Amino acid sequence: MSLGLQSKLLRFLQEMAFEPVGGATSRNVDVRIITATNLDLHAEIRAGRFLNDLLYRIEVAPIRVPALRDRRNDICLLVDHFIRQFARQYNKVVQQIDPLAMQVLIDYSWPGNVRELKNTIARAMILSSTGKSITVDDLPSKIRNETGRSVSRENLPLFKSIPDHGITLRQMETELIQKTLAKHQGNKSLTALSLGISRKTLYEKIERYGLI
Numbered sequence: 001m002s003l004g005l006q007s008k009l010l011r012f013l014q015e016m017a018f019e020p021v022g023g024a025t026s027r028n029v030d031v032r033i034i035t036a037t038n039l040d041l042h043a044e045i046r047a048g049r050f051l052n053d054l055l056y057r058i059e060v061a062p063i064r065v066p067a068l069r070d071r072r073n074d075i076c077l078l079v080d081h082f083i084r085q086f087a088r089q090y091n092k093v094v095q096q097i098d099p100l101a102m103q104v105l106i107d108y109s110w111p112g113n114v115r116e117l118k119n120t121i122a123r124a125m126i127l128s129s130t131g132k133s134i135t136v137d138d139l140p141s142k143i144r145n146e147t148g149r150s151v152s153r154e155n156l157p158l159f160k161s162i163p164d165h166g167i168t169l170r171q172m173e174t175e176l177i178q179k180t181l182a183k184h185q186g187n188k189s190l191t192a193l194s195l196g197i198s199r200k201t202l203y204e205k206i207e208r209y210g211l212i
Contacts, residue, residue, distance in 0.1 A: 003051065010054045033058060068110040068117060075106050076189030078114060082121040083134070092125050097134040099194040104136055106190065107147040174209045177202070181211075 001009075012018065013033070017026040035058050044050035068075065079097055087094055097105075101124075110116055124138040136144060177195070184190040192202040205211075 003049075006051045006054050010051060010057060013054075013057045068113045072106050073187060073189070075117065076102065076187065076193065078117055079105060079121060080189075082118055083125065086122050086125040090125055092128070093132055094125055094128050094134060095132045096193070097124075098136065099190065101134050101136045101139060102190055102193055103184075104139060104143060104147045106187070108143045109146065170209070173205065174211070177205060177209070177211060 015026075016030070017028050019026050041050050041055050041059075045052050045055060079102065083094060083097065086092065105117070105120070112119075120140060120143065121134070123140065124134045128134050128138045177191070180191045180194050181188070184194065188202055188206075189199060192199045195202065197205075
């Protein structure tokens, strides 16, 4: 925004009035202005590119939205949302994402934030050829290369042996949930995805088995 346009906006905010096209008198208005930027406006002020008075007029209740890489727990929720959205839009049968592919997305740095994630899922939905799931192969090479994740399913947690004295299904399920939670650093959305259950079911099992 140019300094000239900033000055006009500042005058409007100070007077909260405008003159209609062709009118001869000003009209008072009652408005709420919501603004957004990815710039440091205090730095812009120091550089002479933003008006100090305008900032103090619009900075009433600032809300900082962290970069996607700083709120990785949101990635699972956003991916689920975009899959449902693009499944309808593109008439696709894809319903979920493979746990390994999800881990790749969580490990990626996301310089383009949510917009980049949305475009990545849209691309994966279009290219997906494996039925109902997005796999690692459906993700862009730059994302796969940056994370350096192995796509081998041998990395998934499995029971390697059963004790001689046996093990109950409850013990097996408890241990599997614990190990999967640990593998995904406590991320319950990714844990539920890896286990093939809903988050609601996972929360119920965590409470039932005293894993809280």
